Amino acid sequence: MISKAVDLGIRYTRIGDNWNRITRLRDKKERLERLGMRPVINVMYSVSARHTDEYFIERARQAAAIQPFRICFKDVGGLLTPERTRELVPKLLAETGDIPWEFHGHCNNGLGPLNALEAVKAGVQYVHTAVPPLANGNSQPSVFNVARNLRALGYDAPLDLEALQPASDHLRAVARQEGFPEGQPVEYSERQYTHQIPGGMISNLVYQLQQAGLGDRIEETLEEAAQVRADFGYPIMVTPLSQFVGSQAAINVILGERYKQVSDDVIHYAWGRHGGDEAIAGMDPEVRAKILDRPRARELEHFEVPEPTLRELRQRYGESTSDEELILRAIVGDDAAEVVRAASARHAGADGRPLVELLREL
The missing domain is CATH 1.10.472.90 (Conserved carboxylase domain)
Known part of the structure; x- marks a missing residue:
């Protein structure tokens, strides 16, 4: 799968461990590099008695020792606050030399856009965002909001926001056609x-x-x-x-x-x-x-996770199956390719725009 992604032009990937066992990622990082990928190591944030400043600082040190392309501080639960971001992120960056950092924060608690700004102020160079209507809610903050706020603070955000607007319009049209929720900012909840x-x-x-x-x-x-x-x-x-x-x-x-x-x-x-x-x-x-x-x-005491070989997958799905479809079926499920084809046919006209938009123009 990684080789195919590289062939298609993808050069960056983030890797991590659900328990922040960073030292276990060295072999994976080196394998990815041999395949042409530039790995970014995730250091994941959490809140509990065991997740102290020293805990995260040690994980940052371990990530730097692997010498990745970049390190990503990942707040998947949307648990950071602006105050905690200001307090913790500079300590992490101080332990990792000149390795660039990324920031990945969710908006579950309404603070994602503010945390992104604080991360940049602390020295983070890359911030993950999302294109509305896939932004906010439980997702990342809006690319439009973060870029405009960074510019207002005097930072360079080299993005062509006008070029992104058609993508946002397309996704919004699909969401409304299908009745999908559109991401909205959420209220803060201490719970x-x-x-x-x-x-x-x-x-x-x-x-x-x-x-x-x-x-x-x-x-x-x-x-x-x-x-x-x-x-x-x-x-x-x-x-x-x-x-x-x-x-x-x-x-x-x-x-x-x-x-x-x-x-x-x-x-x-x-x-x-x-x-x-x-x-x-x-x-x-x-x-x-x-x-x-x-x-x-x-x-289940001695259960082993099945790990089929590429040859076995070819035998299951057919020798003529394309690499892309093989990967889709093996990872997502046997009916994944059909679901994707049906969705593509339903949502796009000949020029790739949502069918509902074309009908309105007619």
Whole structure:
């Protein structure tokens, strides 16, 4: 897949570890470089008693020791505040010499645009943004907003915003045609720092509870998520760990008992397959014992993740299948290619504009 991406002109990729085990990324970084990629190492932010300044400073040092193309400070949960950004980011940059930094912050708590500005003030050279209507909400801040604010502060933001406007118009037309939500700024919520469930997951939890006739218990579920995260050793709430925590919280509330029923993913987590010894050491011993004291856990004790070879994938999907379609099917799912084709046909006319726009002009 990486070789194909390089062939298509992609030269940069970000890599990370869900537990910030940065030293484990050296081999991956070197393999990517041999294939023609320039790897950016993620250092992910989180909030808990174990995620101290020294914790992040040490991860920054470890990232710099690998000598990556760049380092990215990643706030996937939207948990940073402008004050915390001003306090922490300069300390990280001070440990990494002349390696450039990127900043990746979500807007879950309404502070993403402000945090981006503070990161630049601290010395970060690259800020991740999104094109509306895919900006704000639980996404990154709007590229238009951040660029204009940086220019107002006297920084050079070498972007042609006018060239981006057609892309924004196209995405907005598709969203309205399909009834998709358009990203909007969200209000600040102090409770975000307790449960740390990403905003996009909350709607999934509401659906799970509604299916069980408990749609009015979302607040209880969010409180339970904070307890589950503590029981699991305070994992960083990033995919897939945040899904494990949130789904287990919903199961606990639905059944009225903690860990009476658990998913296979939670069992794999308890066996150390999503964090290794660090995840096991951080878990509440009694909770881990309860999760593993069931027949299904014993069945999965020696489970190995299937890793099909390229030859096996060719045999499954056909020798004539293009590289792009093979990658899509292998990673996303067997029906992924058909979904993409159907969506492309539905949304675009002959010149690539949304069909609804062409009809209006006719």
